[in-house]
Amino acid sequence: MRRAPWAGFRSRLLQLKLELAWLSDALQDLTYVLYFLARNPGLSATRDHIYILVDRTWIAAHCRACSAVFGFPSETVIISTRDALEKAVEALTSSGTTLVIVSKILYLKYYSVLQDLRERGTLIVA
Amino acid sequence: MRLLKQSTRTQPRVSLILLDWSVRESFHLLHYLSKQDIARDNFEVIILEYYSRVSDAILPFQDQVDTWALLEMPERYYYHKHLMYNAGLVLSKGEVCVVCDSDAMVTPGFIRTIVEAFEHDPNIVLHLDQFRNIRQDFYPFSYPSFEDVLGVGCINNVQGKTKGILDVEDPVHARNYGACMCARREDLIAIGGADEHIDYLGHICGPYDMTFRLVNHGRREVWHESEFMYHTWHPGQAGVDNYLGPHDGRHVSTTAYASFCSGRTLPLLENEAVRRLRTSDARPADVESLLIKPERIQYWERTYVEDPAKRLHLGMENDKPLRYCGHLISRTHDGRFESVLNACSGHTSAVLESTRQSWATLEEAKRSLRSRFPAWLRCCVPLVALYVTAAQVAHYAIIRLCNSLGIARAPRTLGRLS
Numbered sequence: 094m095r096r097a098p099w100a101g102f103r104s105r106l107l108q109l110k111l112e113l114a115w116l117s118d119a120l121q122d123l124t125y126v127l128y129f130l131a132r133n134p135g136l137s138a139t140r141d142h143i144y145i146l147v148d149r150t151w152i153a154a155h156c157r158a159c160s161a162v163f164g165f166p167s168e169t170v171i172i173s174t175r176d177a178l179e180k181a182v183e184a185l186t187s188s189g190t191t192l193v194i195v196s197k198i199l200y201l202k203y204y205s206v207l208q209d210l211r212e213r214g215t216l217i218v219a
Numbered sequence: 220m221r222l223l224k225q226s227t228r229t230q231p232r233v234s235l236i237l238l239d240w241s242v243r244e245s246f247h248l249l250h251y252l253s254k255q256d257i258a259r260d261n262f263e264v265i266i267l268e269y270y271s272r273v274s275d276a277i278l279p280f281q282d283q284v285d286t287w288a289l290l291e292m293p294e295r296y297y298y299h300k301h302l303m304y305n306a307g308l309v310l311s312k313g314e315v316c317v318v319c320d321s322d323a324m325v326t327p328g329f330i331r332t333i334v335e336a337f338e339h340d341p342n343i344v345l346h347l348d349q350f351r352n353i354r355q356d357f358y359p360f361s362y363p364s365f366e367d368v369l370g371v372g373c374i375n376n377v378q379g380k381t382k383g384i385l386d387v388e389d390p391v392h393a394r395n396y397g398a399c400m401c402a403r404r405e406d407l408i409a410i411g412g413a414d415e416h417i418d419y420l421g422h423i424c425g426p427y428d429m430t431f432r433l434v435n436h437g438r439r440e441v442w443h444e445s446e447f448m449y450h451t452w453h454p455g456q457a458g459v460d461n462y463l464g465p466h467d468g469r470h471v472s473t474t475a476y477a478s479f480c481s482g483r484t485l486p487l488l489e490n491e492a493v494r495r496l497r498t499s500d501a502r503p504a505d506v507e508s509l510l511i512k513p514e515r516i517q518y519w520e521r522t523y524v525e526d527p528a529k530r531l532h533l534g535m536e537n538d539k540p541l542r543y544c545g546h547l548i549s550r551t552h553d554g555r556f557e558s559v560l561n562a563c564s565g566h567t568s569a570v571l572e573s574t575r576q577s578w579a580t581l582e583e584a585k586r587s588l589r590s591r592f593p594a595w596l597r598c599c600v601p602l603v604a605l606y607v608t609a610a611q612v613a614h615y616a617i618i619r620l621c622n623s624l625g626i627a628r629a630p631r632t633l634g635r636l637s
Contacts, residue, residue: 218564
C-alpha cells in the first residue's frame with residue numbers, strides 16, 4: 094500500500110519542536126554558565142586549560158562568540174561520535190586539562206565516556 | 220493497601236518487584252524463577268497490583284510469590300508505576316532490589332548473575348537488556364525455548380547479544396532501561412526512591428529515573444554483557460493509547476533527562492514513606508500506611524488525564540524547578556526557595572555548589588538572580604536562542620527541499636536526541 098504523503102508528519106513536527114526546545118534551552122544554559130565561569134575568581138588558575146565539547150556547529154559558534162565576549166579563553170571542539178569523544182577525553186586527561194565543559198545533549202548521549210572526568214570533578218555539564 | 224500474602228523469608232539477598240495495573244495477562248517470569256540454580260531463600264518475589272484485581276494469571280504460580288499486595292487505588296485514578304516501585308521498595312527485605320518485566324523469560328542463572336555482580340562491585344546500578352521477538356504465534360505465551368525466541372522474529376539479536384548492548388552511539392534509546400534494573404536497597408532509599416511527579420504518570424516512566432539519579436549519587440551504571448531477558452510479543456506493547464507525559468519523541472522522559480543533567484539525586488516528589496525511611500530510623504512496617512497520600516494523587520484522576528483542557532493543569536504544580544536566568548529555582552521542604560546554577564559537575568566538586576542559595580520568596584530569588592547578570596546579557600540570550608533556532612528551522616527546511624528535488628540528502632535524523 095502506498096504511504097500517504099502526510100504520514101508521519103505529526104511525529105516529525107513533534108520531533109522538530111522538541112529539537113528546537115532542546116537547542117534553545119541548551120544555548121541559554123550554556124551562555125549563563127559560561128558567564129558565571131568567566132566571572133568566577135576560583136577558576137582563574139585554570140583558565141588556560143578549559144575545553145568546551147559540544148555536538149553541533151551552531152552551539153560551537155555560540156560558545157566561541159560567548160568566550161570572546163566574556164573574555165573567557167577556552168577552546169571549543171565539535172564532537173559528533175562516541176569514538177571522537179573517547180579520543181578527546183583521552184587527550185584531555187593526559188594533557189592535564191583541568192576543566193571540561195560539555196553540553197547537556199552530548200552528556201546525555203555519552204555520559205558513560207564522561208563518567209571518569211565527572212568523578213574527578215573536572216567536568217561541568219552545562 | 221491490602222496484603223494477600225506476606226514474605227516470611229528473613230534475609231533474602233534479592234527482592235524482585237513485579238508490577239501489574241490490571242493489565243497483565245501472563246506472569247510467566249514466575250515459572251522461570253522456579254528453575255533458578257540458586258537456593259530459593261536467596262530471593263523473594265513481591266507482586267504489586269495497582270488496583271484491586273486478584274489476577275488469575277498469578278494463581279498457577281502462587282507458590283513462587285512471597286509478598287502479594289494490592290494497592291487498591293480507586294479505578295478513577297490513572298496508573299503511576301513509580302508509586303508501585305516505592306511500595307515494592309518499602310515491602311522489600313533484600314539487599315538488592317530488582318525491578319523487571321513479569322512477562323519475560325529468564326535463564327536459570329538470572330538471580331545468581333545479579334548476586335555475583337553486586338558481590339563483585341556493590342557501587343553499581345545494574346541493567347539487563349532484553350531480546351524481543353515479534354512472532355505472534357507465541358501468544359498466548361506458549362513456553363517457547365530460548366533458541367526459538369532468539370531465532371526467527373527476534374528483532375535485536377546480533378550474534379547472541381542484544382543490538383542495544385552493542386550500540387554505543389545512542390544507548391539511551393537502543394537499550395531497554397525498563398527490562399530489568401537492579402540496585403542496592405539502601406542506595407534506592409538514599410536517593411528518595413522513585414519520583415512520583417505527575418510527569419511520570421502513565422506510560423512515560425521507568426526505573427531509569429532512579430538509574431540517572433543513582434549515577435548522580437555516585438553509583439556506576441553497568442549493563443550486563445552476557446545475561447539477558449527474553450520477551451515475546453503480546454497485544455498492547457509500547458503503551459498503545461496510554462497517557463504520555465513529557466518525552467523526547469522516543470518515549471524517554473525529558474523530566475528524567477533534566478534531573479540527570481542538573482545533578483539532582485532526590486526526586487521532585489518524594490514518597491512520604493520512603494522519605495521517612497531515608498531520614499529516620501523508622502521500620503518499613505511503621506511507614507506502610509504513608510505510601511499513598513490522597514492530597515498527592517488528586518491530579519492522577521482519569522478526568523484530568525483524558526480531558527485535554529484539564530490536562531493543562533498537569534505538571535503545573537510548584538514541585539517542578541523553575542528555569543530562570545540559567546538557574547533552577549525549587550521549593551525546599553521548609554517552604555523556602557533554593558536556586559542553583561543549571562549545570563552539574565562531579566559530586567566532589569564545589570564549584571557549582573557555591574552558586575546554591577536560599578531565599579524566602581520566589582520574587583526575591585528572581586530579583587537576586589537578575590542582578591547577577593547584566594541587562595544586555597539577559598536580553599541577548601533569548602534573542603540569540605531565537606535566531607539560532609530559526610536558522611536551524613531554515614536549515615532543516617532547505618535540506619528537506621533539496622532532498623525532495625533530488626539535490627541533496629536529508630539529515631539522518633532531526634536531532635541527536637530524537
